[in-house]
Amino acid sequence: MSLELETDVPLRAFNTFGIEATARRLVRVRSARDVRLVVDHPEWGRSPKFILGGGSNVLFTRDIDDAVVVKTEIRGLRVLEDDARSTLIEVGAGEPWHDVVIWALEQGFAGLENLALIPGTAGAAPVQNIGAYGLELSDRLESVDVVDLVTGRSATLPAAHCRLGYRDSIFKRELAGKSVITAIRLRLPKPWAPVAGYADVARWLQREQISDPSPHDVFKAVCAIRTSKLPDPAQLGNAGSFFKNPVVNRTIRNEILEEHPDIVSYPLDDGTYKLAAAWMIAACGWKGQTLGRAGVHEQQPLVLVNRGGATGANVLELARAVQDSVEQKFGLRLEPEPVIL
Known part of the structure; x- marks a missing residue:
């Protein structure tokens, strides 16, 4: 062959x-x-x-x-283990991620619903350590199969060896361009408990008068929220959130708060703070703005869009203009999420 x-x-x-x-x-x-x-x-x-x-x-x-x-384009979905404590599933790297979430729910396996509608494939999920609405892939990842692009040897990396961080992993650093992910394994815990503390999810459930949400309820909430805020790439070209939310220590966060008391921030377990990049971009006046054929989305300033006929250089020019504005106003330079070639 x-x-x-x-x-x-x-x-x-x-x-x-x-x-x-x-x-x-x-x-x-x-x-x-x-x-x-x-x-x-x-x-x-x-x-x-x-x-x-x-x-x-x-x-x-x-x-x-x-x-x-x-x-x-490696496909495949199968259950490896299913007992009273958890379910372990194996996913081919080429499976569309949202299809994986739907498949798991249809099989009766909950635990991925907060990650619904994230574009891309399963193989890309650990590269970016995808996350949304209170859950990250690192909360579910068991292991990753890779093939070395120099030796051709296959290996299985436990999740602990993947160095998963905030939109980061070993695959974006030491192993970038050096290995191909061929499959991932996800462990879904039992008994299931909803991850519904994220403000938007909690508000949606309250509005729907759902006090004891099921996995499908959380899935519907996430899909409704994402659909209302984020453009469909099939209709308006985009790569989701273009910038990471900056993570800063308490001193820097307090310094920024003194000048900008309304800035949105979230405390993290390690004592640092995640600042809302979308809030900062909007505060710089970029929300809904267009530069050439590239623009900042009207509903979610983290999303840069192709308004039709934009080149990659157009999008990059806009991204740098946004970075410059935020750095000038807040003293922080936003870091892009996508790989830029």
Whole structure:
């Protein structure tokens, strides 16, 4: 069996920003064996690799002609363990993440519902340590299967070895471009308890007069909230939240509070504070604004959008303008979430 290398592949359909770009070489992998075939290929096995999943966390500012684009399309969903304490499921890296959440609920396995409607694939979930509405993937991740892009060897990394942090992991750092995630395993705890303390979720449940929510209730709440605040990439190109919320120590937070007493902040378990980047962007007057064909979303300032025909350079120019404004006003430079190429 051999792999078919595609050349001069348009990437617009492979990134949720809808940015025009071209991959000079692209290969689709549908199994761990396919990845090993990529590594062993005599012509392009040693070339640099760019791993592409659902394209929901990438901004293309140029064509990809200096690396082989490895498009992960590994599918599969199965239950490995199910007992009174937990359920362990295995997910192929190419499975759309939201489909995984729906599948788990349909099987009667709760614990992922707060992460509904997050775009992208399962393989990208640990890279970014996706999180929303009081839950992060790190709360559920058991292990990750990877294939080394130099040796072709397979390995299983326990979650503790993945160095998961706030929108961060070993896959964005030491292992960036050096390995391909082929599958992940998620452990869903029993008995299930709702994660419903997040303000928006709590308000939605209260409005619906639901005092004892089921997993489906939390799922509906999250979907309703995300739909009301975040644009559908199929309708308006975007990569979700473009900036991370800054995390600062108490001293910096108090200094900012002195000048901006209305700033939204959240205390974290380690004594630091997460500041609401969306609030800061709005305070700088960017909410709903447009620069060229790129814009800041009207409902959620964390989201930069392609208003039609924007280039990656247009979006990057807007992002830098927003960063400059926030840094000038608050003394903090926002860090982008997406990979920028």
